[in-house]
Amino acid sequence: MIGIDWGTTSFRAFRLDAAGAVQAQRAAPRGILAIEGGQFEEELLRQVGDWIAEGEDHILMSGMIGSRQGWQEAPYVACPAGAADLAASLVAVPCTGATVRLVPGLSHRDAGGTPEVMRGEETQIVGVLDDAAGAAIACLPGSHSKWARIEGGRIAGFETYFSGEAFAALRGHTILGRLMRDGPADPAAFDRGLARAGEGGHLLHHLFGVRTLGLFGRLAEEAAPSYLSGLLIGHEVRAALPPGGAAVHLIGARTLCDLYARAIAAAGSQATVHGEDAAARGLARLGKDASWT
Amino acid sequence: MIGIDWGTTSFRAFRLDAAGAVQAQRAAPRGILAIEGGQFEEELLRQVGDWIAEGEDHILMSGMIGSRQGWQEAPYVACPAGAADLAASLVAVPCTGATVRLVPGLSHRDAGGTPEVMRGEETQIVGVLDDAAGAAIACLPGSHSKWARIEGGRIAGFETYFSGEAFAALRGHTILGRLMRDGPADPAAFDRGLARAGEGGHLLHHLFGVRTLGLFGRLAEEAAPSYLSGLLIGHEVRAALPPGGAAVHLIGARTLCDLYARAIAAAGSQATVHGEDAAARGLARLGKDASWT
Numbered sequence: 300m301i302g303i304d305w306g307t308t309s310f311r312a313f314r315l316d317a318a319g320a321v322q323a324q325r326a327a328p329r330g331i332l333a334i335e336g337g338q339f340e341e342e343l344l345r346q347v348g349d350w351i352a353e354g355e356d357h358i359l360m361s362g363m364i365g366s367r368q369g370w371q372e373a374p375y376v377a378c379p380a381g382a383a384d385l386a387a388s389l390v391a392v393p394c395t396g397a398t399v400r401l402v403p404g405l406s407h408r409d410a411g412g413t414p415e416v417m418r419g420e421e422t423q424i425v426g427v428l429d430d431a432a433g434a435a436i437a438c439l440p441g442s443h444s445k446w447a448r449i450e451g452g453r454i455a456g457f458e459t460y461f462s463g464e465a466f467a468a469l470r471g472h473t474i475l476g477r478l479m480r481d482g483p484a485d486p487a488a489f490d491r492g493l494a495r496a497g498e499g500g501h502l503l504h505h506l507f508g509v510r511t512l513g514l515f516g517r518l519a520e521e522a523a524p525s526y527l528s529g530l531l532i533g534h535e536v537r538a539a540l541p542p543g544g545a546a547v548h549l550i551g552a553r554t555l556c557d558l559y560a561r562a563i564a565a566a567g568s569q570a571t572v573h574g575e576d577a578a579a580r581g582l583a584r585l586g587k588d589a590s591w592t
Numbered sequence: 593m594i595g596i597d598w599g600t601t602s603f604r605a606f607r608l609d610a611a612g613a614v615q616a617q618r619a620a621p622r623g624i625l626a627i628e629g630g631q632f633e634e635e636l637l638r639q640v641g642d643w644i645a646e647g648e649d650h651i652l653m654s655g656m657i658g659s660r661q662g663w664q665e666a667p668y669v670a671c672p673a674g675a676a677d678l679a680a681s682l683v684a685v686p687c688t689g690a691t692v693r694l695v696p697g698l699s700h701r702d703a704g705g706t707p708e709v710m711r712g713e714e715t716q717i718v719g720v721l722d723d724a725a726g727a728a729i730a731c732l733p734g735s736h737s738k739w740a741r742i743e744g745g746r747i748a749g750f751e752t753y754f755s756g757e758a759f760a761a762l763r764g765h766t767i768l769g770r771l772m773r774d775g776p777a778d779p780a781a782f783d784r785g786l787a788r789a790g791e792g793g794h795l796l797h798h799l800f801g802v803r804t805l806g807l808f809g810r811l812a813e814e815a816a817p818s819y820l821s822g823l824l825i826g827h828e829v830r831a832a833l834p835p836g837g838a839a840v841h842l843i844g845a846r847t848l849c850d851l852y853a854r855a856i857a858a859a860g861s862q863a864t865v866h867g868e869d870a871a872a873r874g875l876a877r878l879g880k881d882a883s884w885t
Contacts, residue, residue, distance in 0.1 A: 409793070409797075409801075410791070410792075410793070411788060411791040411793065411801075413788070413798075413801040413804060413805060414801075414804040414805070414807075414808045414810075415800075415804060416804060416807070443800055458797050459797065459800040459804075460794070460796040460797050460800065461766075461768075461796050461797070461799035461800045462796050464766050464767060465762070465766070465796060465799065467765075467766075468761040468762055468765040468766045469758070469761055471765065472760075472761040472764065472765040473754075473757050473758070473760075473761045474757060475754075495704060495706070498703070498704040499703075500702070500703070500704065500831070501753070501795075501827065501828070501831030501832075502794075502795055502796070503753040503754050503755050503758060503795070503824070503827060503828050503831065504702075504751050504752065504753050504754070504831065504832075505706075506754035506758065507708075507736055507752040507753065507754045508702075508704075508706040508707075511706060511707040511708060511709060511752075512706060512707070514707075514709070515707045517707075531796070534794065534796060535794070535796050538793070538794030538796065538797065539794075539797075
């Protein structure tokens with residue numbers, strides 16, 4: 300089968316064998332925002348038409364392609380949900396010459412009743428379920444980081460943190476950014492930001508400290524971006540980790556996952572970093588569980 | 593005497609009688625950023641030269657005019673500090689035809705050792721000290737809100753919160769803003785944001801809820817700015833109020849102070865709103881305590 304992780308800004312395709320191993324893979328900057336006039340079928344054929352022609356006619360897609368802005372909407376499945384629940388809720392999309400299914404996203408309500416959604420991340424989490432026996436946490440850092448509780452092989456619930464996008468806005472559009480200069484990542488400054496987050500005190504107060512440390516010559520302009528990153532990630536990790544800590548499975552780009560692993564260690568827990576192939580593993584697992592009728 | 597509150601973006605002058613009452617006042621959008629080539633003396637004469645000519649030749653100035661970017665730097669005085677400490681640390685500025693003094697700003701270190709500074713706000717706080725007997729809190733909301741502890745008639749220490757500028761950056765430069773439309777202030781949405789802040793949970797998580805509430809049709813585009821404002825102010829107030837609550841003296845623009853008073857009441861404390869004349873009262877008090885040699 301072919302597994303596709305089709306997000307807002309990128310398209311990734313995996314050719315999978317019967318055991319779920321990746322035989323070939325392709326990526327293109329052809330996220331759904333780049334596709335004009337709803338020509339998703341045409342784009343799919345452009346990207347993997349040769350694989351289909353070779354007989355690989357079962358295609359499973361996850362990500363924003365199943366959103367209202369995508370090819371067709373695949374309604375959210377409510378947590379708790381595991382691989383079997385997702386596989387039972389695949390949505391068929393008409394496509395010439397291939398059997399195409401969409402993986403639905405997941406929805407949840409947090410303790411206060413505010414809705415939560417994910418689309419694409421559920422498939423990546425499914426890709427690490429075999430490594431997350433018993434109770435564990437999956438964290439997918441990014442603009443909108445997802446923290447999911449895994450219980451008994453299912454996703455029990457999740458929370459989203461706005462840290463990545465908040466960093467960009469604070470760095471680019473506040474007085475804090477004016478005291479910063481781009482430079483190489485500075486692990487010591489990142490650790491100082493983490494330590495500050497661990498002191499207690501509110502993020503809104505700690506943010507102003509980025510400015511005063513700079514004004515008092517205690518934070519160099521090149522170090523300030525790493526400090527701010529450590530501050531935000533440190534706050535996120537300490538808020539998202541359950542009391543008493545947890546085994547965390549990090550999924551995503553290596554550099555960012557390594558920063559989160561550092562923050563999780565500073566907060567007293569342990570993290571395992573999974574590569575970006577979690578999506579392929581998740582798609583293979585869901586494809587195996589699915590009934591392709 | 594003449595009291596002047598000369599900040600980054602605005603200039604306000606008060607003609608004060610011997611009892612400290614305001615006889616006349618003037619304001620102009622002539623903050624220090626608008627003054628080119630360091631021509632502060634010329635600007636001062638342009639604004640209040642007629643008062644000086646009439647014999648009002650003692651001038652006391654507070655605000656960013658005493659910063660490195662202002663007329664002359666007036667070094668910070670460390671907390672705890674009261675009116676007498678500030679009055680004893682005025683800095684003389686040479687000026688033809690008038691005796692001019694600068695009020696120094698205040699510095700402090702928070703529990704984690706990170707520096708804090710204020711410049712201008714200390715004079716406004718001095719203006720409400722007579723109303724803040726015993727232990728109280730002064731809060732000056734704004735881009736960088738100040739929360740000062742008043743103990744025994746002195747400013748014991750203070751903390752700054754980045755809420756105002758964070759609001760602007762989140763509203764203007766993140767995906768949250770794309771689900772918002774400008775509209776009249778919406779007190780019900782503001783209260784919902786306050787309630788959300790009171791639920792517990794981290795601000796970085798609550799921010800993403802602004803998006804999901806919008807996506808699920810539970811927060812109208814016109815209501816979203818007020819909700820975000822309530823969320824940020826609610827977080828700030830709950831973090832800054834001491835455990836057990838406190839009597840809070842709010843100083844600043846009426847509309848913003850009213851929002852903070854609402855947030856403080858929702859958190860179980862009581863606030864008194866002081867008008868913007870706190871600066872004039874503080875300048876009068878410091879002028880009385882000063883030795884104009």
